[in-house]
Amino acid sequence: MLTGKDLLAKVKDLGDVSKSDLVKACGYVSTKKGGGERLNFTAFYEALLEAKGVNLASESAGGIGKGGRKLSYVATVQGNGNLLIGKAYTALLDLKPGDNFEIKMGRKGFRLVPEGDG
Incomplete structure (x- = not known):
C-alpha cells in the first residue's frame, strides 16, 4: 500500500481513472474468504488525506470514546x-x-x- 509522497505521486500519474482502479493501483486491496478482492476505500482515503497533511484524529478525542x-x-x-x-x-x-x-x-x-x- 502506497503512503505519503509515493501515494500522491501515483494518484497524480494515474490521472482520470475510476475510483476503483485508483484504489487498486495504489495497493488498497485485500482478499475475501472466498478468494475475491475487496477494495479498501476507507483506508485509501485516510492515507490520501494524511499524505496531504490532514489529520483525521482530533487531539481531544483521538478515536477514543x-x-x-x-x-x-x-x-x-x-x-x-x-x-x-x-x-x-x-x-x-x-x-x-x-x-x-x-x-x-x-x-x-x-x-x-x-x-x-x-
Whole structure:
C-alpha cells in the first residue's frame, strides 16, 4: 500500500481513472474468504488525506470514546427508532449543537451532508 509522497505521486500519474482502479493501483486491496478482492476505500482515503497533511484524529478525542474505549464506528437504532451517533464522534468532527445535515440516500446506504455543502 502506497503512503505519503509515493501515494500522491501515483494518484497524480494515474490521472482520470475510476475510483476503483485508483484504489487498486495504489495497493488498497485485500482478499475475501472466498478468494475475491475487496477494495479498501476507507483506508485509501485516510492515507490520501494524511499524505496531504490532514489529520483525521482530533487531539481531544483521538478515536477514543468514553472510558477510554476505542470507537467502533458502529451505531445501533434505539428502541424509540432514533439513531444516536454519540459525543465521541461529534467531537472527532468538531460538530457543534445546532449544526444541520441533509440526509442523502444512495444505493448502498445514506450520507450525512453538512447543510450548504450540496
